[in-house]
Amino acid sequence: MPGFGRFLTYRVVRMLIALWSVVTVVFVVMRLSGDPVPLLLPPDAPIAEMERLRHEMGLDRPIYVQYGVFINQAVQGDFGRSIHFRTSAMTVVWERVPATLELAFASFVCAIVVAIPAGIISAVRRGSLIDDIVMGVALVGQAAPTFYIGIMLILTCSLWLGLFPTSGRGDWRNLVLPAVTLGAFAMASIARITRSAVLEILRADYIRTARAKGLPEFWTLAKHTMRNAAIPIVTIVGLQLGNLLGGAVVTETIFSWPGIGRLAIQSIYNRDYPVVQSCVFMTAAMFVVVNFLVDVAYGVLDPRIRH
Amino acid sequence: MVSSIHASGTETAAVGTRAARFRRSVPIFVWASTSFLLVVVLAAIFAPVVSPYDPIRQSLRERLKGPTWFPEEGRQRHLLGTDQLGRDILSRVIYGSRISLVVGFAAVMIGGAIGGLLGLLSGYAGGIIDEIIMFLVDGQLAFPFILLAIGIIAVLGPSFGNLIIIVGLSGWVTYARIVRAQVLTIKEREYVLAIRGLGGSTWRILARHVVPNTLAPFLVIATLELARTILLESTLSFLGLGIQPPTPSWGGMLSEGRGYLDSAWWISAFPGLVLMLTALVVSRVGDWLRDVLDPTLRGA
Numbered sequence: 001m002p003g004f005g006r007f008l009t010y011r012v013v014r015m016l017i018a019l020w021s022v023v024t025v026v027f028v029v030m031r032l033s034g035d036p037v038p039l040l041l042p043p044d045a046p047i048a049e050m051e052r053l054r055h056e057m058g059l060d061r062p063i064y065v066q067y068g069v070f071i072n073q074a075v076q077g078d079f080g081r082s083i084h085f086r087t088s089a090m091t092v093v094w095e096r097v098p099a100t101l102e103l104a105f106a107s108f109v110c111a112i113v114v115a116i117p118a119g120i121i122s123a124v125r126r127g128s129l130i131d132d133i134v135m136g137v138a139l140v141g142q143a144a145p146t147f148y149i150g151i152m153l154i155l156t157c158s159l160w161l162g163l164f165p166t167s168g169r170g171d172w173r174n175l176v177l178p179a180v181t182l183g184a185f186a187m188a189s190i191a192r193i194t195r196s197a198v199l200e201i202l203r204a205d206y207i208r209t210a211r212a213k214g215l216p217e218f219w220t221l222a223k224h225t226m227r228n229a230a231i232p233i234v235t236i237v238g239l240q241l242g243n244l245l246g247g248a249v250v251t252e253t254i255f256s257w258p259g260i261g262r263l264a265i266q267s268i269y270n271r272d273y274p275v276v277q278s279c280v281f282m283t284a285a286m287f288v289v290v291n292f293l294v295d296v297a298y299g300v301l302d303p304r305i306r307h
Numbered sequence: 308m309v310s311s312i313h314a315s316g317t318e319t320a321a322v323g324t325r326a327a328r329f330r331r332s333v334p335i336f337v338w339a340s341t342s343f344l345l346v347v348v349l350a351a352i353f354a355p356v357v358s359p360y361d362p363i364r365q366s367l368r369e370r371l372k373g374p375t376w377f378p379e380e381g382r383q384r385h386l387l388g389t390d391q392l393g394r395d396i397l398s399r400v401i402y403g404s405r406i407s408l409v410v411g412f413a414a415v416m417i418g419g420a421i422g423g424l425l426g427l428l429s430g431y432a433g434g435i436i437d438e439i440i441m442f443l444v445d446g447q448l449a450f451p452f453i454l455l456a457i458g459i460i461a462v463l464g465p466s467f468g469n470l471i472i473i474v475g476l477s478g479w480v481t482y483a484r485i486v487r488a489q490v491l492t493i494k495e496r497e498y499v500l501a502i503r504g505l506g507g508s509t510w511r512i513l514a515r516h517v518v519p520n521t522l523a524p525f526l527v528i529a530t531l532e533l534a535r536t537i538l539l540e541s542t543l544s545f546l547g548l549g550i551q552p553p554t555p556s557w558g559g560m561l562s563e564g565r566g567y568l569d570s571a572w573w574i575s576a577f578p579g580l581v582l583m584l585t586a587l588v589v590s591r592v593g594d595w596l597r598d599v600l601d602p603t604l605r606g607a
Contacts, residue, residue: 014445021446029458143587145538147545147561148579155572246451250542254565264454265546268461280458287451 007299015292022284023074026277027067079281080274084267089274093260093282099169100259103251104244106175107183111240115187116233119194124221126199134191141188146247150181150254167256182251186240193236197229204228231302238294242287337595340588347585351404358398359386363553366393371571388573390563399555400578406544406556407537407585410471414536415529417475422482423525429483430490431513437487444480452477453542460548470549474539478532485528489521523600530593534586541582557582 037050037059054060057080058069073079082089122134141149157177158166164177201207202225210220249261256262264279266272350357366389374388374396387396429440456473463469493499494517502512541558543549550556552563557578564574 018446025446025455026458029455029462139591140583140587143534143590144583145541145545145558145579145586147542147558148583151561151565151568151575151579155568155576159569159572242451246453249453249457250546253546264457268457268548273461276458276461280454283451283454 004299008296011292011295011299015288018288018291019285020071022281022288023071024067026074026281027070030273030277031063074281079278082267082272082275084270084272084275089272089278090282092275093263093278096258096260096263097282099257100245100248100252100261102169103175103178103182103257103259104241104248106179107181107244107251108186108241110179111183111187111190112237115190116194119191120198120221120225122191122195123198123202131195135195138188138191141184142192144184146181146185146250147254149184150177150251153177153181154254167254169258178251178255178257181254182244182247185247186237186244189236189240190233193232194229197232198225201225201228231298234294234297234301238291238297241290241294245283245287245290248283334595337592340592343584343588344592347404347581348408350401351408354401354405358395358401359384360395360398362394362398362402362555364394369393371567373571374573387577388571390560390574391567391571396560396573396577399560400557400581403555403557403560403578404581404585406550406554407540407582410467410474410540410549411533411537413471414474414478414540415533417472418478418532418536419482419525419529421476422479423486423521425479426483426486427490427513427517427521430487431494431509431517440483440487444483447480453539456539456543457546457548460543465543465548465551467550470540470543474536474543477539478536481528481532482525485524486521489524490517493517493520527593527597527600530596531590534590534593537582537589538586 037054037057041050041053058066061069077090079089081087082092085092118134118138122131125131154166154177157163164173168174207220207224210224211217248259249264251257252259252262253265260279260283264276264283267275267279369385369389370393371391372385372389372393374386375384376386385395385397387400389395390399425440425443429437456477459473460469494512499512499516502516540549541556541561544556544558545562546558547562550559552559560578561575561582564571564576564578567574
């Protein structure tokens, strides 16, 4: 498939450009502050110490040299040493990656498992009470801010009903509330898009044909509808996966989940700038890779998109 | 010129019939939503008049009091209760609406101005300018904006001005794309070509024909964006990166009440509820505007 090879190359190039933009933005943001040295040292550091660090970091060199050095280090995943943890910033971030991935994956599975069947039922039983309820909940789920959902879940499910722990990472019971919180928005969006995708296809001629030739309703749905409805669903799923990574910042903060998002916020309070940078870069990199995978999945599902 | 007047005249006629249909079929939820919004806006404007208490006045005697609907003996009346410092929740929610609305509207204006201009430029000029602007668009879409916001605020420090600028910058991409797409179709219309043929200036074409035709989608996007900017502001304030205490903001109140969920759920619950309803109502109005004005924007 030469077409697919070209498509893949194009996507890889785009992914690399996106990563390069992220690194550049991190660099520009860091320079926005002017001199990062006072951020990196305790407030009472002597001038000589500041000069030494400035030289060590290469801040006395021209800006384009600094940029080159920065890119070079970023490629190696080196964003300096953490002030708070006294070790390589990237190491600190890597330690938090599994927790964030676990949470993101759980919310994602949760969202899909609930939303796709809900969307299909809604579409098939269009206009029924079930449809109204599903779409009403989805509407609220899309409008409610993540932190409000999280806090209300803690209040009702943990404090009042005592079903799940309020915070921390541990067994599956710790995972339920954060996963639902983080997945709520994705769940709502996926349910709505699934419903409209299925509705669209139920109107198509080939579905009428399938019905006319006496195919059982279940098979009509399963064989003809789902494969065609898959494309808009995969799009939204991909978009939502990215949002999950962003939303993780809030969810992890609420549930004291030891992932990258909480680390980023804590590091801002600690003024641990290298760690903030590494967190931003790491999350952005995960986001870009996920988008790449979604694009490829697209190309596989619908050959027309390759061109 | 005659042909241009004639052609754009037909478009206005089409808009006219749409406007007529518009008036006839405003659904009930739109009335309900706009009434709710009106209440929030009025509360924000007249906050000093309608607030029962000073939103930042602390009172140790009145700490963590639950909502009281009826006046009781020896107890001050707090409709939505008080927080850990004895401040009246209702008053704080009312004052908090000022922050949400001011930041929300200002951010929409910043995003709309930048996005609208760049979209216009991108669509009308084309070529290398278009390429550069679209590259920026792709760049911003390449990663979750909240991370960028966190990075920038970590460096610049949280302040009201920074918050407005950052939330404003978060949304320009949507406007730019929609306006660009709209301009691309309009600039090839016969009446625009005719004006150009008759020697009409670029400015005239832009001001008289392109801009008015992009207004409808622009309005739809701006409404939907308002819901998003309000949520983003409250999220940043919740994380401690936005409005700083003691100024009341809905996100900040939720964050403060988090430590008292066990004993005083009302500190978090009410500001969050108002925030959720506001966002819901604004986005419902936006959805409805989109369906009425420009159904092709679905999914934008």
